[in-house]
Amino acid sequence: GAGVSQTPSNKVTEKGKYVELRCDPISGHTALYWYRQSLGQGPEFLIYFQGTGAADDSGLPNDRFFAVRPEGSVSTLKIQRTERGDSAVYLCASSYQGGAGETQYFGPGTRLLVL
Amino acid sequence: DQQVKQNSPSLSVQEGRISILNCDYTNSMFDYFLWYKKYPAEGPTFLISISSIKDKNEDGRFTVFLNKSAKHLSLHIVPSQPGDSAVYFCAAEGGSQGNLIFGKGTKLSVKP
Numbered sequence: 001g002a003g004v005s006q007t008p009s010n011k012v013t014e015k016g017k018y019v020e021l022r023c024d025p026i027s028g029h030t031a032l033y034w035y036r037q038s039l040g041q042g043p044e045f046l047i048y049f050q051g052t053g054a055a056d057d058s059g060l061p062n063d064r065f066f067a068v069r070p071e072g073s074v075s076t077l078k079i080q081r082t083e084r085g086d087s088a089v090y091l092c093a094s095s096y097q098g099g100a101g102e103t104q105y106f107g108p109g110t111r112l113l114v115l
Numbered sequence: 116d117q118q119v120k121q122n123s124p125s126l127s128v129q130e131g132r133i134s135i136l137n138c139d140y141t142n143s144m145f146d147y148f149l150w151y152k153k154y155p156a157e158g159p160t161f162l163i164s165i166s167s168i169k170d171k172n173e174d175g176r177f178t179v180f181l182n183k184s185a186k187h188l189s190l191h192i193v194p195s196q197p198g199d200s201a202v203y204f205c206a207a208e209g210g211s212q213g214n215l216i217f218g219k220g221t222k223l224s225v226k227p
Binding site for chain 2: 004031033035040041042043044045048055056059091093095098100101102104105106107108109
């Protein structure tokens with residue numbers, strides 16, 4: 001069984017551009033999480049999906065960030081008008097149902113560099 | 116303000132000895148605590164967890180201890196092996212939806 005996959009593995013873009021980051025969770029997992037890890041920090045929660053709906057988007061830093069999961073499997077994190085401060089590793093994780101105490105399985109991340 | 120703190124950015128241990136990684140938290144409402152291991156260019160990998168109603172959980176060479184009164188947990192690895200060299204993140208889960216709050220990590224180096 002495949003784990004969580006993320007594409008692209010690396011993305012270099014220019015300030016002001018739009019980027020999309022993709023996450024393919026473990027098959028059958030209904031819960032999907034996005035985290036962001038800046039240099040020297042631990043991962044920080046961005047958004048949580050239960051099925052197709054965003055159950056908690058309280059971690060999104062501002063309205064330039066948006067995420068979708070239209071069919072309840074693959075998710076896309078979208079960043080508009082990128083800024084240099086958006087440079088980080090964006091991690092995706094999935095778990096079976098998203099309940100308390102469930103293990104979250106992480107993908108390898110997308111390293112975003114905004115020049 | 117950080118709710119989960121790992122105050123040691125790095126730790127160096129000799130192979131075969133015990134590694135002790137520490138973590139402090141501020142929110143007494145956290146339900147679960149987890150340790151993740153991360154190798155360079157890979158995502159974090161789940162290692163071990165503990166419920167807030169327990170004080171110890173053991174899995175092979177890895178044991179996590181929880182001291183709720185001190186709001187402190189620790190991960191013990193014994194015996195340490197060179198393959199354990201990685202960054203270890205402490206994380207806490209506070210809500211029913213499973214969002215994790217991570218510390219900044221401790222880089223463990225196990226020397227042969």
